[in-house]
Amino acid sequence: MKADYLIWGKAIFDSIQPEPFAGFVAVQGNRILQVGTSRQEADALTGTATRILDAGDGLVMPAFFDSHTHLVLAGMYQQCVNLGEARTEADAAAMVQGYAASVPDQEWVIGFNWYHVFWEEPRLPTRHSLDQWLPHRPVILVNAEAHGAWVNTKALELAGITRDTPNPPYGTIHRDDAGEATGFLEEAALGLVGRLAFDLSPSQEKEYIRDYLKSAAGYGITAVKDMQPYFGRNLGNLQVYAQMEADGELPLRVHAAPDLLGDLDEAENWRRTYASERLQVRHLKQFMDGVSTTHTALMLEDYADGPPGDRGASLCDLEAIGHAIGEGHRRNFSICLHSCGDRSARLALDYIEAAVKLHGPRAVRHTIEHNELVDPTDIPRYRQLEVIPSFMPEHLAMTQTFAATPFRQVMGEERAARMFAMKSFQRETGLLAIGSDCPVVSNNPFLEIYRAVTRLHNDGEPTGGWTPSEKLTMAEVLRGYTYGSAYSAGREAALGTLAPGRLADMVILDQNLFDIDPEAIRRTRVTFTMMDGAIING
The missing domain is CATH 3.10.310.70 (Diaminopimelate Epimerase; Chain A, domain 1)
Structure with a gap:
């Protein structure tokens, strides 16, 4: 059996081993045929039609899976x-x-x-x-x-x-x-x-999707979770996505998450109808709260810059969401819950725990999105309830300078220092899902990676990083951006790692992220993106 592509690299990060290794990845059709280190093994897979690529000093790794995007x-x-x-x-x-x-x-x-x-x-x-x-x-x-x-x-x-x-x-x-x-x-x-x-025609929607697809391929993104509820509707027409797939216009694996508070019978119909390798509906999404800067994140204690008793204004019918989580869990949907405040995180965990007690365990992957502030006593509950923490590290630096960040004002210094506790979650759960929240921030994964490993603002402050004990290692953030996100979507058997039998979604970067100064991370470029065994960039 001969490979269609044989990719050599001095540094291959397979999202399985903790460090990169020198070797090759062989691809046949739309699957990875073999990953190895032996020249003899590679020669046995090489035929007259095999295309050989050399990554040079770059990094070969699984393609990025953005765990939180608003696609349209x-x-x-x-x-x-x-x-x-x-x-x-x-x-x-x-x-x-x-x-x-x-x-x-x-x-x-x-x-x-x-x-x-x-x-x-x-x-x-x-x-x-x-x-x-x-x-x-x-x-x-x-x-x-x-x-x-x-x-x-x-x-x-x-x-x-x-x-x-x-x-x-x-x-x-x-x-x-x-x-x-x-x-x-x-x-x-x-x-x-x-x-x-935002009541878009199919032609308008296709035009917007095509623009996203261009940037995604350039950034090495081949899979997303599409968080659809916004502006009073599901933003993203599944029929349009399916038509683009049928027409060969969808070089992206879309895992749509429509409204948890919508018609769940209709959602079940979507799950049956859209179940290809590139378009799936396994998730439902809703907001538990808003954002801390407008005092709409739900807090366990008063906002530091608000009047006594100000612990956040509720944006939704929490009782209805609690019921819907139970019903979605019963129907085997994975639930994605937006939570920025520590009280909303606790409520989300309470609702999920109640759903599991009422309906029993299910083959689902519930996630809590953002996790900007979570009480330390609640972090172990994620592991106990098998809830996956999904982070967007770039949100940590919402301002150009550390001095200008509003988090310290609205939270107070002690709580602000506990925000975005990614390392604490990594230690407790062993796995994070990483995404961008595009277009709230760019879908450039190197911004997220830089922020996760440095915890710096763009002015280089604070020295050593904001709560440096919460920095992730390069391996941790890359594994979260690949395997972790795939796991959160129930796709880890097909995506997120470089291993025989996995779908051939991978990238080559122009530099080895494990061997550069952190300040160079944001200058990284994707030189090659493969999706389903086909080159879509490079």
Whole structure:
């Protein structure tokens, strides 16, 4: 039996052994045929048609599996206006107008990534600045946290939002002193406009997906968990994904996680219908809370910068979520739960524990996503309940400088120092799933890797890293980004490691991450991406 590809490398990290080794990976069809170190063994697998590749001084490893991505939203982010560089409301509004002029046939003007906290005057924007430029086209601009949106008057009109419109459950329509909507919508209120703005046609959705796929291949990402509930809908049409797969346009393994609070009979139908190697529905997702910077993460103790008793505003019907977790578990769905606060993490664990007691163990892989703050006494419960901690390390450095991070202000120094306790979880559970939360941050895996092993902000502070005892080793973070994420999706028998019989999804990096200065990690490039035995980049 001869190989189609034989890849030699001085450093091969198979996500099984703790260190890279010199050797080869042989591929036949869409599977790994053999992994070894012997020249004689490799020669026996080499035929006249075998293509031989040499990784040189680079690193050969399994392709990245992003455990937390918003797929369609990520593609939209790449096409729509990015307001991250704006420093005033007026600057941002002018940028929106410039973008709108470039897409005259697009009904909705969509943008992302503004954050008033970093503006010269850190106050929330209003519809009036947008109306000056765009009075007749609806505008929706999602902020950097993706938990708030800035809209113009036309968008409010189309959504039927007036001074008499009540706040939806777990959301806020911000209003001025006269009671009129200001144009800022928070949490669940985003859905009032989002259900219209993000009601995409199949052709629009394909266009956005194609943009994401280009970046994913370039970054060596061949699998994702697609967290779909957003803006009052499941963002991601499974029929569109399936059609792209049928047309040979889906070089990505998509593990869709639709709404836990949706129709679970329909979700079961999706699970039966979409069950290929590239498109699966095994997961359901929901939010237990919001984010700490807006005091919507649920805390066990008061926020340090809030009034007495402020432990976070609930964004959802927690009782309904607890019931849905039990029902989803009974139906053998793996549940993905967003949790940023220590109280929401405890509640998530309580609900999962109750589901297991009521319905018994199931062949599922429940995850808690983000885990930004978890009480130390709750960390062992993840192992006991077989819950997988899923981390997005880049969130640790949400500001360019350590001095500017809001976590220390909202949490207080003691709690802030316990945030993103990745090493503690690694020691306790033995396994992490690693992802990006794209497009909240870039899907560039080398940003996540750098942050996990250094715990530094972009100014190099604090010296030695923020709580350096929580740094991950290179092997730990790479294993989490490959095998850990595959395990969390129930795909570890096919993905995440370089071993005979595994699907041939792998990458070659231009440098060996185990043998470089940490400051060089973010300059790493993917020179070769293979997915299903086919080269999709390089």
